[in-house]
Amino acid sequence: MRRTFLTVTGLVVQLVLIVGLILKFSNITDFELPQNDQKTVSFSQGGNELEGTLIMASTDGPVVLLVHGDGAQDRWSDSGYLPLVNTLLDAGISVFSWDKPGVGASTGNWLHQSMQDRADETLAAVAALRQVSGFEQRRIGLVGFSQAGWVLPRASAQTDDVSFLVIMGGAINWQAQGRYYAAIRLEQEGKTPTEIVVELTRQAAAHRVWFGGDTTYEEYIGAERAIGQSEDRILSEDRFHFARLNFREDARRNIAGLTLPVLVLSGAEDLNTDPQETVSVYRSLLDGVHPLSQFHIVPVATHALLSANRYNYQLPDQWPLATQARFVLSGRNAFEGDVLETLTDWIANVSKGAS
Structure with missing residues (x-):
């Protein structure tokens, strides 16, 4: 009996040590946000009352607004954005994101929105951010995912208050x-x-x-x-x-009118949108328009710019449990290669007005 007890105790100790090592060397803290630097920001648009969170990373650095892709997404996309958000914060870039209509603390129904409605909502978010003390004059950028590829060029055509755009996994034509x-x-x-x-x-x-x-x-x-x-x-x-x-959405006309710096990041192994079409259209329409614009197809990357060797599925709900666990433990390391460094370096470069 004593030997059995010691054996079980030894196994428990080993298990605790293994779990401790995994947690120590993982990036699970990428899914935690600094609570004392957060501010709730609310605004109205299209009859909807919308609520989001602003996380302040510096006193005078740039701020980005996260513009969602398709689906019923809350401000942090069910925590999926957090490794990216923490990477931006570590680089001194403040972040603002809000719940889509009918999700979380926001009223309405996101499925009742056209892409113009979504662009108007994005501009209302920019206006709300300008009302926050300390953000009246900061450089504001829009970072959009997937479906936001139709929203960002449309929104930026209606304002001079946005300094740069980042399109991640965006598409060009709805039907295509x-x-x-x-x-x-x-x-x-x-x-x-x-x-x-x-x-x-x-x-x-x-x-x-x-x-x-x-x-x-x-x-x-x-x-x-x-x-x-x-x-x-x-x-x-x-x-x-x-x-x-x-159904008739096509981003070409709005892209052609852009004069601000644009960063396009498309995964080479994207299963949702055609990376070749997206990057070629942006290059053909914007090449030479602004010296800081860049258009990249990221090798071995998914629709969300994660490693295609581990996370390449069309929908997140297709992820096996082991893949979900890997993502939680990997945090920002789930992204392919140096894509996050490319993103933060580019934003810092644009925000300084470097040539």
């Missing part, structure tokens, strides 16, 4: 992005190239009817069920009207 996403998904499901072409052609024709026309949601549901579409692939009514609101 949908085709790219669907093609990747079909390929992962094991469809042949011929089957993929047939299905994409069917989808394109159907989408022109449902989202480019004036048919009803009930007609859409009936037609999808008639072809045997699974219920999990049929859009909710809110998502259906959201797609209709934004």
Whole structure:
């Protein structure tokens, strides 16, 4: 009995030591934020009452507003933003982010928004930030993810109060992005190239009817069920009207009007948006416009600029438990290569007005 007790005790001690070493050498603290430097900022836009958090990293450095991608995201995207946020704070860059309409402390429904609505909301956030003591004259930048690629160029065309833009995993054309996403998904499901072409052609024709026309949601549901579409692939009514609101979005015209510095970061292994199209469009429209603009395809990086060797899934809810645990322990090290250093160095360079 005593030997058994000692054996169990030894195993417990070893387990505690292993856990302690993992925590000591992990970046789990990247998911903790400095509480004493936070300020709640509220503002109104489009009939919605919105709330966010400003974290102050310095007394006079730049500040970035985080503009969400698709989905029901709270201000820190269910903690997923925190390694990035802490990296920005460590570089002396203050951060402001808010809950999307209908999420967290914000009222409304984000699925009722067009990209123009989202741009107006972003500008209202900029105006609210200007009312905070100490931020009246600071350089403000917009950092946007995925769907924000349609929001940021549109918002910056309406103000002179934004100093720079960062597009991470952005797309150019709504319909082209949908085709790219669907093609990747079909390929992962094991469809042949011929089957993929047939299905994409069917989808394109159907989408022109449902989202480019004036048919009803009930007609859409009936037609999808008639072809045997699974219920999990049929859009909710809110998502259906959201797609209709934004079906014709294309960022080219707004990109072409940009004169401020722009940093584009697209992952080479992006499964959601076409990195080649995004970077080539920005280069063709903005090359030579501002000397500080940069357009990068990051090798071995995902849609979110994480390491594609470990985190390459189309949706976060596809991550296995082991991948989630790895992300929590890795923190900022989950990002591919020196992408975060590229980001913070570029913001610091732009904020100093360096050439």
